[in-house]
Amino acid sequence: MIQRFLWRGLDTRLRLFIGLVLLVGIVPPLLNLLLPPSSPLYVPAYVLQLVGKYLCYASLALAVDLVWGYCGILSLGHAAFFALGGYCMGMYLMRQIGSRGVYGNPILPDFMVFLNYKELPWFWHGFNHFWFAAPMIVIVPSVLALALGWFAFRSRVTGVYLSIITQAMTFALMLAFFRNDMGLGGNNGMTDFKDILGFPVQADGTRATLYFASALVLALFLVIAGAVVGSRFGKALMAVRDAESRMRFLGYRVEGYKLFVFVLSAAMAGIAGALYVPQVGIINPSEFSPGNSIEAVLWVAVGGRGTLIGPVIGAFLVNFAKTYLTGALPEIWLFALGALFVAVTLFLPRGIVGLWGQYKARQERTKRTATA
Amino acid sequence: MNASAHTARSTSALLYLSGVTVSFDGFRALNNLSLLVEPGEMRAIIGPNGAGKTTMMDVITGKTRPDEGEVVFDGQADLTKLDEAEIATLGIGRKFQKPTVFESHTVRDNLLLALAGPRSWYRLLAATPTKAENDRLDEILTVIRMGAQQHMLAARLSHGQKQWLEIGMLLAQDPKLLLVDEPVAGMTDVETETTAAVLREINKSHSVVVVEHDMSFVRALGVKVTVLHEGSMLAEGSLDQVSADPRVVEVYLGR
Numbered sequence: 001m002i003q004r005f006l007w008r009g010l011d012t013r014l015r016l017f018i019g020l021v022l023l024v025g026i027v028p029p030l031l032n033l034l035l036p037p038s039s040p041l042y043v044p045a046y047v048l049q050l051v052g053k054y055l056c057y058a059s060l061a062l063a064v065d066l067v068w069g070y071c072g073i074l075s076l077g078h079a080a081f082f083a084l085g086g087y088c089m090g091m092y093l094m095r096q097i098g099s100r101g102v103y104g105n106p107i108l109p110d111f112m113v114f115l116n117y118k119e120l121p122w123f124w125h126g127f128n129h130f131w132f133a134a135p136m137i138v139i140v141p142s143v144l145a146l147a148l149g150w151f152a153f154r155s156r157v158t159g160v161y162l163s164i165i166t167q168a169m170t171f172a173l174m175l176a177f178f179r180n181d182m183g184l185g186g187n188n189g190m191t192d193f194k195d196i197l198g199f200p201v202q203a204d205g206t207r208a209t210l211y212f213a214s215a216l217v218l219a220l221f222l223v224i225a226g227a228v229v230g231s232r233f234g235k236a237l238m239a240v241r242d243a244e245s246r247m248r249f250l251g252y253r254v255e256g257y258k259l260f261v262f263v264l265s266a267a268m269a270g271i272a273g274a275l276y277v278p279q280v281g282i283i284n285p286s287e288f289s290p291g292n293s294i295e296a297v298l299w300v301a302v303g304g305r306g307t308l309i310g311p312v313i314g315a316f317l318v319n320f321a322k323t324y325l326t327g328a329l330p331e332i333w334l335f336a337l338g339a340l341f342v343a344v345t346l347f348l349p350r351g352i353v354g355l356w357g358q359y360k361a362r363q364e365r366t367k368r369t370a371t372a
Numbered sequence: 373m374n375a376s377a378h379t380a381r382s383t384s385a386l387l388y389l390s391g392v393t394v395s396f397d398g399f400r401a402l403n404n405l406s407l408l409v410e411p412g413e414m415r416a417i418i419g420p421n422g423a424g425k426t427t428m429m430d431v432i433t434g435k436t437r438p439d440e441g442e443v444v445f446d447g448q449a450d451l452t453k454l455d456e457a458e459i460a461t462l463g464i465g466r467k468f469q470k471p472t473v474f475e476s477h478t479v480r481d482n483l484l485l486a487l488a489g490p491r492s493w494y495r496l497l498a499a500t501p502t503k504a505e506n507d508r509l510d511e512i513l514t515v516i517r518m519g520a521q522q523h524m525l526a527a528r529l530s531h532g533q534k535q536w537l538e539i540g541m542l543l544a545q546d547p548k549l550l551l552v553d554e555p556v557a558g559m560t561d562v563e564t565e566t567t568a569a570v571l572r573e574i575n576k577s578h579s580v581v582v583v584e585h586d587m588s589f590v591r592a593l594g595v596k597v598t599v600l601h602e603g604s605m606l607a608e609g610s611l612d613q614v615s616a617d618p619r620v621v622e623v624y625l626g627r
């Protein structure tokens with residue numbers, strides 16, 4: 001039943017793309033592990049780390065697209081869900097350090113010893129177990145999305161106002177997480193991780209596995225998103241995006257639809273964040289910064305909103321450009337980002353994937369005029 | 373107040389409006405409006421621009437809350453207490469003045485979304501159209517004469533085709549009462565005639581309230597007419613009766 005539901009959403013193009021994602025997930029880690037560094041095909045660890053990061057960003061982009069592209073909810077706060085998932089993972093990783101920290105305290109992480117904590121805050125309990133941390137990665141962002149969405153959608157907050165609320169949410173969280181007395185590492189955040197599930201995070205094998213897991217999760221998200229938007233639910237969802245009040249007059253409870261995708265999307269963002277943290281080795285409050293959420297929206301806009309492939313392509317291209325430009329011409333990046341935003345809004349309303357559609361449409365038109 | 377509510381509940385009227393008043397910033401779009409629609413009836417509502425015809429539909433469908441007055445459906449449901457989705461579920465369907473179809477869906481999917489049936493998000497996640505549903509869609513496509521365009525995106529339809537698709541969506545919804553706001557605006561004469569025929573066909577099994585400016589269309593419907601003016605009912609009767617009424621003539625000519 002569930003299997004049928006999942007496969008139904010996949011057209012050939014999406015299947016091929018998911019295959020490609022899996023290929024990107026399998027081949028580079030194997031080349032990294034099996035080949036000697038001298039080989040021309042060897043993939044160095046830093047490339048794995050970089051692309052692994054992009055894979056997590058792509059999952060985040062897909063989550064943003066699900067609410068924005070398919071339901072018209074322009075969330076400018078999705079980085080908050082990503083960061084919350086990341087913090088849950090960070091808390092687990094901190095507890096795994098145990099007495100190997102600088103202060104050697106078996107229970108308290110270093111920053112707590114430094115800040116004179118006498119005992120572990122209540123919300124840290126359980127995070128030493130992966131079986132506890134793993135569901136939290138999904139639950140914490142989902143509950144926040146559920147609460148926010150419940151109030152916003154029921155009071156029919158839409159459009160710009162909703163975007164502002166989500167932006168305010170991530171900003172408020174950033175300020176809160178910057179505080180030392182939150183018990184979450186303050187402005188330094190959490191870092192110096194040692195083990196994950198008993199394996200050293202820095203080891204080649206662990207890195208390769210985390211990278212592969214990121215690709216696998218992205219592929220899984222594509223399957224889930226494909227099934228959701230391909231179902232009758234998905235048709236209703238897009239109808240809500242196009243003409244919300246019309247759907248109400250047809251008897252649909254629009255809030256339920258919005259709430260479901262919003263929560264699903266927040267959960268996806270949380271999982272992406274949790275995979276991101278062990279690969280970059282740090283989580284700090286700057287992950288909540290409003291600019292991060294806006295960047296995620298830009299990835300979707302560049303790739304093509306309302307398509308499943310677009311956000312993935314957008315996340316890769318924009319982040320590749322960012323990595324390159326911040327290295328080569330650091331002072332240019334912000335201007336390039338701004339210019340990209342303007343250019344996409346003006347010239348590519350349907351993104352790169354939309355460009356392909358336009359090209360096909362033009363071809364068809366010329367063919368038709370040729371035969372006519 | 374209570375006594376009149378009681379009479380409302382005991383009448384056989386399908387739709388009962390009594391003393392309905394709606395103000396926008398002090399301006400009375402509806403002013404003490406009363407209206408009765410019997411089960412099975414088709415009623416035409418006419419009136420100059422700004423008379424309050426669309427506002428009346430907004431009140432019936434829960435989009436606008438009246439400041440005063442009663443709106444009772446089917447002898448029991450107080451529509452002023454329900455929201456849009458609840459009212460739609462009770463069996464009131466609406467076609468908007470400005471055609472609103474789901475542009476990024478095909479004609480068939482538009483009808484599928486309107487089709488009476490599951491509405492909740494959790495049921496639609498797993499639902500696939502049944503044989504009965506597909507048959508019903510084919511039937512409706514025949515009635516609105518759009519079988520050939522069923523796989524076309526609604527965005528690519530002409531204005532008149534969108535109007536028909538909306539009527540088809542109403543049919544798919546299978547409500548007890550259809551509210552149709554200016555169905556022939558922007559249609560050619562032939563399309564207008566067809567629309568009148570389609571509405572008469574629909575009226576065989578549904579009650580209809582139709583708002584229209586086009587007098588030849590109203591004449592083709594051949595039903596009782598209510599004239600609205602400045603938010604109140606000015607006259608009621610056959611088209612010939614109301615057009616002979618000097619107050620109605622003045623309202624239409626005095627502008």
Ligand SMILES: Nc1ncnc2c1ncn2[C@@H]1O[C@H](COP(=O)(O)OP(=O)(O)OP(=O)(O)O)[C@@H](O)[C@H]1O
Binds near residue numbers: 401427469
């Ligand atoms: N939301 C609103 N806010 C303020 N004024 C409104 C609102 N809706 C309607 N009105 C005003 O109420 C009056 C009645 O409008 P309504 O749309 O009901 O007229 P109508 O009879 O449908 O006219 P038309 O034939 O042009 O469609 C108009 O003067 C209109 O400007």
Ligand SMILES: [Mg+2]
Binds near residue numbers: 425426427469553
């Ligand atoms: Mg009107």
